[in-house]
Amino acid sequence: MQHPLVKKILHTREEISLRSQAMALDVDAYYKQQKVQDNTVLVVGILKGCVPFMSELLNHVKSECEIDYMVMSSYKGGVKANANPEIVLDISTNLKGRHVLLVEDIIDSGLTLDFVKKDFYHRGAADVKIITMIDKPANRQAKITADWFGFEVEDEFLIGFGLDYEERLRNLPYVAICDTSKLKTWKW
Template sequence: MKIHPLVKEILITTEEIDEKCFELGQQISHYYLNEYPAKDNTILCLGLLKGCIPFMAKFIAHLVGVECETEYIVVSSYFGGVKSKDTPQILLDLPMPITNRDILLVEDIIDSGKTIKMIKDYLYLKGARSVKVVTLLDKKAGRKINLVADWYGFDVPPAFLIGFGLDYQERLRNLPYIAIADQEKLATWKWDIKK
């Protein structure tokens, strides 16, 4: 496999991601079937765009025995940079009512926790029956509020990560692994030159 020149180090391989998506699917299926039965045996998997797409696509394929609807919401907390802003903003809201629905928020990474906290509170205000959170990556060192994901795949260090949905200025989401970005190279990178 060719490694992108902006990758400093591969942190999590494609194979490790695949295994973790399977494990999370099994755990969450068990929860909604046995511990907290979902209303009408159906959960609404609500992905936070755009980073959630690769994780959500892989993960929901492993939900077994529980029905799953999918919907997306756009919340911006980075605005093209590498550090999150203080106040996340909803840019695209849900197109339908969610009163008395069991919602599973699907996120690629939890960093400060502010975005997920804001969305959870918002969904409860809109009448959700339950709101749980699954994230592929948990960056606890960046946490600014007391927020714990209900399920997570990997603890990650306080580094700038790219790949598998994680971007730098909307690019590099398509890398099939999760990597630490080489920030020195990013600072001078020219996108128009083939490397």
């Protein structure tokens, strides 16, 4: 059933699953060619939005993985990213010499991932790659691109499959365009 705040469903659960399977093959092929420390890729999810996509992706990745998470603050409850991302909760893994796969739900401005990627290299990571479910290049403010992405979208405010509005709607089983005209008067 479609949520009342959904203007249009862009990608179904099935489409996301199929695309995740294809990306997992590419990720495995890449890491098979690398000299990865302890043959283990460090997969770092950017919480909270990454959870559904990361879970789906890792169901298909065959490479040996260690998992960690971090929380970044970049939206602060609105619909546009601010220019100063901050680490709210850091990873607990030592990055020295590690091959890192950053998992994100969406790349919009790119400011958060640009910050994290530079920070990880500063901490000694050997390699940092980015995979995202959604790539939205229209608002890109940082010179950063995903190494792998599921779907490229236009400049719309998206909800579902990890994407939220004020921490809600992440659990929708699809990615959809939010009907933002309803947000001002919406009663939860």
